[in-house]
Amino acid sequence: MSEQTRFDILVVGGGMVGSALALGLSRQGWNVGLVEGSDRKTLLEKSAVASGVEDFDPRVSAISLASQRLLEQLGVWSEISAGRHCPYQAMTVWDGDGTGRIRFEAAELRAPALGTIIENRRIVRALFAALTASDVELVDGVKVTAWWHDQHERGIRLEDGRTLAAKLVVAADGAHSRLRQWVGLPTREWDYDQQAMVCTVRTTQSHRFTAWQRFSPTGPLAFLPLSTESGDEHFCSIVWSQDTAEAGRLMALDDDAFRAELESAIERELGTVEVVSRRYAFPLRQRHAKDYIASGFALVGDAAHTIHPLAGQGANLGYGDVRALLEELGRARKAGIDPDNHLVLARYQRRRKGENLAMMAAMEGFKQLFGRDELSVRWLRNTGMRWLNQLGPVKNRIAAEAMGLD
Numbered sequence: 001m002s003e004q005t006r007f008d009i010l011v012v013g014g015g016m017v018g019s020a021l022a023l024g025l026s027r028q029g030w031n032v033g034l035v036e037g038s039d040r041k042t043l044l045e046k047s048a049v050a051s052g053v054e055d056f057d058p059r060v061s062a063i064s065l066a067s068q069r070l071l072e073q074l075g076v077w078s079e080i081s082a083g084r085h086c087p088y089q090a091m092t093v094w095d096g097d098g099t100g101r102i103r104f105e106a107a108e109l110r111a112p113a114l115g116t117i118i119e120n121r122r123i124v125r126a127l128f129a130a131l132t133a134s135d136v137e138l139v140d141g142v143k144v145t146a147w148w149h150d151q152h153e154r155g156i157r158l159e160d161g162r163t164l165a166a167k168l169v170v171a172a173d174g175a176h177s178r179l180r181q182w183v184g185l186p187t188r189e190w191d192y193d194q195q196a197m198v199c200t201v202r203t204t205q206s207h208r209f210t211a212w213q214r215f216s217p218t219g220p221l222a223f224l225p226l227s228t229e230s231g232d233e234h235f236c237s238i239v240w241s242q243d244t245a246e247a248g249r250l251m252a253l254d255d256d257a258f259r260a261e262l263e264s265a266i267e268r269e270l271g272t273v274e275v276v277s278r279r280y281a282f283p284l285r286q287r288h289a290k291d292y293i294a295s296g297f298a299l300v301g302d303a304a305h306t307i308h309p310l311a312g313q314g315a316n317l318g319y320g321d322v323r324a325l326l327e328e329l330g331r332a333r334k335a336g337i338d339p340d341n342h343l344v345l346a347r348y349q350r351r352r353k354g355e356n357l358a359m360m361a362a363m364e365g366f367k368q369l370f371g372r373d374e375l376s377v378r379w380l381r382n383t384g385m386r387w388l389n390q391l392g393p394v395k396n397r398i399a400a401e402a403m404g405l406d
């Protein structure tokens, strides 16, 4: 690599979102660089095809049909779905403090599934395998340490002293995006004062290819179905969001006491529960950049927005950003327009901001609604859930929105 390498587009961050974007842009014919702080070999080794049940990635995503379509267009879905992945046919949501219950069914929507639970590392692995065989210049195992720009160009400096230049730099460097801070794009953020605990469990009853979610005033608990190589239907990945003090208490429990609390929190819906992995806890914070773009610069994925995992939409919103940016830049390429054209970037921002904000507002509404235990609010939400459950068309419209279907 020369002392200063120039690209049309430089993507910083090779997580689920940035690596998909870099691959799509290169397929459009742009000269693309992708910088990822961790070392690619380690990343691929970490994500090497794992088959043991003790070896599930604690981070899984409920990938919507819209995100699946994007991964299909990028040519990586066949690789992802060749390994373990779990399409789920139904979702049951209920109020732990009442009698309200809603069940969404793929069959009612004439869809093959509501979505697919996939280990994050499987997605990253498939994307990196495709990137290695693509024209994308991969710069990995080295972190970005600074941003620079002059009148005509902008770029980044790497910790090993190299400088990279591009017409457009896209930050996909996650929730704590350094690039967003260096470029000076402010965020609106607030702490949910909750932590999400995640781990893998084995249950005595089959998960029945259903995603289970129980709400309580201190936060939601999700059991997301997993598939093993041998087709065992008794493993789930749990995401248990609880107020920070309660999460601290639960994380401090020994395995058996934690298991007992978990079993009672899910109301033994799937029989008895055994925890088969380490437990992890992630602090939850809502964050939204006031602007997604600046001159020759754009944000995608968690760098632009983070939301509560209660509806499993974070990565799906990131893939929505990727789809929109690919469409706008694809059109620009065909018309011979530079990728840093302000109108092109402004269209991307306009398309994504409204949708992302609407989803964030919905998540906040859910959290508030289930976080209150006054009798009147409890009555309202339980009656509302029962009523909604009987209203097929409205219920199906909500499900279609969550699946990313138009």
Ligand SMILES: Cc1cc2nc3c(=O)[nH]c(=O)nc-3n(C[C@H](O)[C@H](O)[C@H](O)COP(=O)(O)OP(=O)(O)OC[C@H]3O[C@@H](n4cnc5c(N)ncnc54)[C@H](O)[C@@H]3O)c2cc1C
Pocket (backbone or CB within 6 Å): 012, 013, 014, 015, 016, 017, 018, 035, 036, 037, 038, 060, 061, 062, 063, 142, 143, 144, 145, 172, 173, 174, 175, 178, 196, 198, 239, 282, 300, 301, 302, 303, 309, 311, 312, 313, 314, 315, 316, 317, 318
């Ligand atoms: C508990 C929990 C459960 C979730 N469940 C779901 C779900 O079911 N469905 C769903 O859609 N979403 C879910 N999400 C959200 C989802 O995980 C994120 O939205 C998604 O991983 C964001 O991807 P990203 O590529 O934008 O960011 P990241 O995955 O954070 O990737 C950022 C990348 O940038 C790299 N990087 C950072 N800084 C630098 C630097 N200075 N130089 C070079 N490289 C750098 C990092 O190494 C990393 O690879 C969940 C989140 C949590 C916390």
